[in-house]
Amino acid sequence: MLEQIGQNAKAAARFLLTAGELKNKALYAIADALIEKTDEIVKANEIDLQAARENGTRASLIDRLILTPARIEGMADGVRQVAALPDPVGKVLDGTVRPNGLKIEKVKVPLGVIAIIYEARPNVTSDAAALCLKSGNAVILRGGKEAINSNKCIADIMRNAIEKAGLPKDCISLIEDTSRESSVALMQLTKYVDVLIPRGGAGLIKAVVENSKVPVIETGAGVCHVYVDESADIDMAANIIFNAKTSRPSVCNAIETILVHKDIAEKALPAIKAKLDEKDVTLRCCERSAAILGSGVEAATEDDWYTEYGDYILAVKVVDSIDEAIAHISKYSTGHSEAIVTKSYKAAQKFTDEVDSAAVYVNASTRFTDGGEFGLGAEIGIATQKLHARGPLGLNELTSMKFIIRGDGQVR
Amino acid sequence: MLEQIGQNAKAAARFLLTAGELKNKALYAIADALIEKTDEIVKANEIDLQAARENGTRASLIDRLILTPARIEGMADGVRQVAALPDPVGKVLDGTVRPNGLKIEKVKVPLGVIAIIYEARPNVTSDAAALCLKSGNAVILRGGKEAINSNKCIADIMRNAIEKAGLPKDCISLIEDTSRESSVALMQLTKYVDVLIPRGGAGLIKAVVENSKVPVIETGAGVCHVYVDESADIDMAANIIFNAKTSRPSVCNAIETILVHKDIAEKALPAIKAKLDEKDVTLRCCERSAAILGSGVEAATEDDWYTEYGDYILAVKVVDSIDEAIAHISKYSTGHSEAIVTKSYKAAQKFTDEVDSAAVYVNASTRFTDGGEFGLGAEIGIATQKLHARGPLGLNELTSMKFIIRGDGQVR
Numbered sequence: 001m002l003e004q005i006g007q008n009a010k011a012a013a014r015f016l017l018t019a020g021e022l023k024n025k026a027l028y029a030i031a032d033a034l035i036e037k038t039d040e041i042v043k044a045n046e047i048d049l050q051a052a053r054e055n056g057t058r059a060s061l062i063d064r065l066i067l068t069p070a071r072i073e074g075m076a077d078g079v080r081q082v083a084a085l086p087d088p089v090g091k092v093l094d095g096t097v098r099p100n101g102l103k104i105e106k107v108k109v110p111l112g113v114i115a116i117i118y119e120a121r122p123n124v125t126s127d128a129a130a131l132c133l134k135s136g137n138a139v140i141l142r143g144g145k146e147a148i149n150s151n152k153c154i155a156d157i158m159r160n161a162i163e164k165a166g167l168p169k170d171c172i173s174l175i176e177d178t179s180r181e182s183s184v185a186l187m188q189l190t191k192y193v194d195v196l197i198p199r200g201g202a203g204l205i206k207a208v209v210e211n212s213k214v215p216v217i218e219t220g221a222g223v224c225h226v227y228v229d230e231s232a233d234i235d236m237a238a239n240i241i242f243n244a245k246t247s248r249p250s251v252c253n254a255i256e257t258i259l260v261h262k263d264i265a266e267k268a269l270p271a272i273k274a275k276l277d278e279k280d281v282t283l284r285c286c287e288r289s290a291a292i293l294g295s296g297v298e299a300a301t302e303d304d305w306y307t308e309y310g311d312y313i314l315a316v317k318v319v320d321s322i323d324e325a326i327a328h329i330s331k332y333s334t335g336h337s338e339a340i341v342t343k344s345y346k347a348a349q350k351f352t353d354e355v356d357s358a359a360v361y362v363n364a365s366t367r368f369t370d371g372g373e374f375g376l377g378a379e380i381g382i383a384t385q386k387l388h389a390r391g392p393l394g395l396n397e398l399t400s401m402k403f404i405i406r407g408d409g410q411v412r
Numbered sequence: 413m414l415e416q417i418g419q420n421a422k423a424a425a426r427f428l429l430t431a432g433e434l435k436n437k438a439l440y441a442i443a444d445a446l447i448e449k450t451d452e453i454v455k456a457n458e459i460d461l462q463a464a465r466e467n468g469t470r471a472s473l474i475d476r477l478i479l480t481p482a483r484i485e486g487m488a489d490g491v492r493q494v495a496a497l498p499d500p501v502g503k504v505l506d507g508t509v510r511p512n513g514l515k516i517e518k519v520k521v522p523l524g525v526i527a528i529i530y531e532a533r534p535n536v537t538s539d540a541a542a543l544c545l546k547s548g549n550a551v552i553l554r555g556g557k558e559a560i561n562s563n564k565c566i567a568d569i570m571r572n573a574i575e576k577a578g579l580p581k582d583c584i585s586l587i588e589d590t591s592r593e594s595s596v597a598l599m600q601l602t603k604y605v606d607v608l609i610p611r612g613g614a615g616l617i618k619a620v621v622e623n624s625k626v627p628v629i630e631t632g633a634g635v636c637h638v639y640v641d642e643s644a645d646i647d648m649a650a651n652i653i654f655n656a657k658t659s660r661p662s663v664c665n666a667i668e669t670i671l672v673h674k675d676i677a678e679k680a681l682p683a684i685k686a687k688l689d690e691k692d693v694t695l696r697c698c699e700r701s702a703a704i705l706g707s708g709v710e711a712a713t714e715d716d717w718y719t720e721y722g723d724y725i726l727a728v729k730v731v732d733s734i735d736e737a738i739a740h741i742s743k744y745s746t747g748h749s750e751a752i753v754t755k756s757y758k759a760a761q762k763f764t765d766e767v768d769s770a771a772v773y774v775n776a777s778t779r780f781t782d783g784g785e786f787g788l789g790a791e792i793g794i795a796t797q798k799l800h801a802r803g804p805l806g807l808n809e810l811t812s813m814k815f816i817i818r819g820d821g822q823v824r
Contacts, residue, residue: 014742018765096787102776104786109768111798194798213622215799236821243823330426352816353430356521364514364819373824374516374815375508386523386606386812387627388800400798403786404764407776409648411655412785 006192008170013138026165027083031076033161044153082130110136112194119200122150135398145178187212219381222252222336229342230261237341253369257315288318337366418604420582425550438574439495443488445573456565494542522548524606531612534562547810557590599624631793634664634748641754642673649753665781669727700730749778
């Protein structure tokens with residue numbers, strides 16, 4: 001079954017290599033069909049919601065699962081936005097003529113077949129399919145069991161829409177078996193799948209990275225830091241920390257730990273705490289920061305430095321120097337986003353040179369790590385690995401490249 | 413032990429982030445030291461050679477193992493050539509100012525710690541170390557047991573040389589335990605190793621791809637094709653096939669199969685065979701090509717289409733159309749290099765559009781797939797995968813990138 005899906009996807013991917021403008025036609029057809037079939041989607045979604053309620057699923061998860069007509073319109077808009085982006089395929093990245101007359105070009109090509117393993121949000125079904133299709137890739141979707149009825153309905157609508165537009169249905173496929181086995185089998189499908197992208201919580205990503213034989217683009221986990229340098233503007237530091245922690249604590253570009261230089265800690269920490277108190281943020285403090293802040297804070301343990309709270313909790317540590325701050329980040333960060341708040345040119349240069357994360361900020365909130373905010377268009381996640389792509393995973397990152405060499409009989 | 417090597421390499425990699433010109437100083441010091449200590453290397457190599465002879469190792473493998481003063485001079489020259497290449501680190505790939513005033517730059521950075529698992533050739537020890545060091549990466553080398561004495565000697569010389577030049581010794585390390593276990597353990601060292609590159613035969617590469625938890629850049633295996641289109645110049649086709657098969661049959665960019673259009677097969681096949689007879693190439697033919705060529709050829713089986721002979725053997729198949737040729741390549745190729753010989757503009761366009769391999773040629777030999785021939789400088793192998801790098805793996809491909817964002821207090 002999975003073997004057949006893989007084989008069909010690979011054949012569809014060959015078709016997509018030269019599909020050109022048909023891809024956009026198909027994307028607009030998907031958007032129209034989603035709107036037209038809103039009632040069908042809402043009905044399918046209702047089955048998932050009822051099952052979730054019966055299983056006593058918590059409210060925040062049910063909220064992720066709900067598809068209202070407004071949300072479906074949002075999904076269709078998202079697909080149209082992707083259609084309107086420039087097509088990355090065929091872009092000439094480099095080119096040269098060699099002394100022997102060979103003309104060598106390096107051009108962007110699709111990756112081939114992309115598999116996406118994701119969790120509860122059914123809107124990922126159309127988001128991910130649109131990004132893959134636009135970049136010329138066939139996609140195999142494997143969503144969570146909580147949203148299976150919604151996902152089946154959305155996938156069917158998309159498959160029919162692209163077929164009418166002239167593309168093979170199998171450019172988009174959904175694995176309907178949501179067992180753990182189907183997910184593990186997908187990770188072994190090296191014959192047909194070129195890349196696997198997990199999208200979801202830390203547990204899912206870890207399982208995929210550890211078990212996949214298909215190459216993985218790792219997205220997600222963010223233990224992000226703000227370092228408050230001795231020369232920082234304290235108001236700016238408090239504002240940035242407040243924004244980076246509380247504007248949306250559940251997302252991966254929110255911060256989990258602040259590091260404060262010892263020479264500014266006495267003044268800065270009370271100001272930072274006062275601001276965070278507006279949203280009742282719990283502080284988990286090292287000994288020195290606890291001594292400065294007094295009562296109303298908790299003690300941090302070694303585990304705290306590694307933890308992505310995803311909640312109104314912040315770990316706090318006083319450091320002796322910028323070197324200690326960078327060493328702490330090097331040890332505990334997941335390599336997502338880190339910021340320094342400073343007035344010092346030298347400290348800013350040192351921090352941006354030596355901190356090895358996907359996004360390194362000076363005097364700005366880590367919350368900007370996002371394809372849209374970076375001006376890159378829609379994205380499928382934030383890559384925290386170092387191979388292939390790092391940072392927002394947009395259309396460009398869903399491509400590979402090849403060399404084309406034109407000669408007139410050259411031999412070596 | 414391995415844990416300690418990993419930890420030291422990671423610390424050295426942090427130092428390398430800002431090592432700048434010290435890297436070149438260290439590379440020239442390595443080259444000088446290799447020349448200066450030629451006798452030492454030759455002596456250590458003699459121990460390996462003696463063991464190989466006692467084990468009845470075949471001559472071709474012993475030839476790969478031998479280090480003469482001339483070969484050591486070649487190694488030193490290779491290191492100097494790498495030193496003379498431009499430094500990829502710090503290159504600004506892209507940059508923009510966002511409407512909110514954030515200045516965003518995408519810059520090249522080192523990957524971090526690169527591990528290389530390789531087989532008998534001891535010259536890889538200095539080649540790989542030079543490329544990794546130049547691109548700002550610490551390297552962990554794990555060579556084969558046949559060359560362990562040579563490798564230890566070369567690694568020691570390099571470590572001492574870079575230390576004198578001002579870099580930490582641990583920018584280069586060698587795993588002296590050549591057991592299978594040490595190799596498997598290295599593949600699990602995700603905490604310290606950012607990328608693993610296997611360099612060697614198909615067996616080694618398969619083992620690494622299947623077992624590594626560390627991200628892998630796959631290099632190597634080449635089942636390459638030449639397709640002779642119905643409109644081909646027959647002399648050109650015979651020349652290109654002769655060159656691509658016989659100039660160096662053991663390398664990955666040599667061809668293994670030719671596909672010949674049915675409308676030119678009667679004329680082309682005898683001419684191609686006549687040329688290949690000069691080097692006694694064995695032909696493994698499909699039924700139709702065998703019928704044309706008559707006696708003196710062998711019958712091809714299904715397995716032949718998948719096989720990288722690395723020898724004076726060539727599989728031959730007659731196809732009905734360019735579509736059949738492309739479908740054959742899509743099924744049996746390892747995605748390395750393929751060529752079409754044609755006078756037709758349309759066929760050339762179709763072939764380069766639809767063949768999905770790292771290098772696609774029109775009217776030229778596949779033997780040009782090489783960093784030097786492409787004008788990219790030294791390389792560590794040819795990547796046949798689609799993520800991160802495809803084709804020659806040079807200095808640029810040994811880097812990652814990060815975003816640097818400069819603001820003045822922006823929050824989201």
